[in-house]
Amino acid sequence: MLNPLMLICLALPLVELVVLVKLGQAIGFWNTVLVLLLMAVLGGLLLHRQGWKVLQQAQTAMMAGQPPVGPMLDGMLLAAAGALLLAPGLISDVMAFLLLIPPVRRMVARRLLGRAQDDVDARDPAYGRRDDGTRSGRSHDSGPVIDGEFERLDERPTNKPSEDRRDMRPG
Numbered sequence: 001m002l003n004p005l006m007l008i009c010l011a012l013p014l015v016e017l018v019v020l021v022k023l024g025q026a027i028g029f030w031n032t033v034l035v036l037l038l039m040a041v042l043g044g045l046l047l048h049r050q051g052w053k054v055l056q057q058a059q060t061a062m063m064a065g066q067p068p069v070g071p072m073l074d075g076m077l078l079a080a081a082g083a084l085l086l087a088p089g090l091i092s093d094v095m096a097f098l099l100l101i102p103p104v105r106r107m108v109a110r111r112l113l114g115r116a117q118d119d120v121d122a123r124d125p126a127y128g129r130r131d132d133g134t135r136s137g138r139s140h141d142s143g144p145v146i147d148g149e150f151e152r153l154d155e156r157p158t159n160k161p162s163e164d165r166r167d168m169r170p171g
Contacts, residue, residue, distance in 0.1 A: 016089030023090065039093045043085040046100045051078055073109040074102075 002010075024032040058071035077099050084096035098104050 012091065013089075016087075016091050019090050020088075036088065036090070036093070039090075039097075040085060043081070043093065043096055043100065046097075047078060047082050047085065050100060050102075051075070054078060070109070073112070074105060077105050077108060 020032060023035070027035075054071050054074045058068040058075070061068040061071060081096040081099035084092040084099070099108065
């Protein structure tokens with residue numbers, strides 16, 4: 001059985017070719033080339049502008065002492081949009097333009113984070129949801145708490161150094 005991602009990677013170029021041929025028949029060869037070039041230029045300009053915005057958001061978050069998770073996800077999705085713009089075809093260009101729309105990009109990021117969290121939950125049952133439905137990390141208060149005292153055996157008392165040396169002599 002084929003992996004769904006592999007199936008998409010095999011089928012997408014064929015579908016792209018069919019769409020390009022149909023568009024070429026409808027509006028002509030040179031108009032199709034012009035549409036592809038305009039989409040590439042416009043997409044590149046939008047990608048450049050939004051990339052700088054995401055970089056500034058990441059720097060602002062880091063300067064505030066917060067992890068730049070949102071800007072990092074935005075950056076990854078913008079990189080995916082750039083890769084889709086490089087691929088020839090209208091379907092990949094439309095998918096790239098959808099990723100260039102910030103609300104769509106946020107929705108995709110939320111879905112990716114949700115799916116990643118579900119994968120973590122499925123692999124590690126101790127990492128999951130609290131009783132109130134919120135997500136949590138590993139619970140450190142589950143199980144019994146053992147109260148006790150300890151003494152470090154590798155430390156020597158500082159008030160009697162001469163006795164310590166005598167204790168360490170052989171015989």
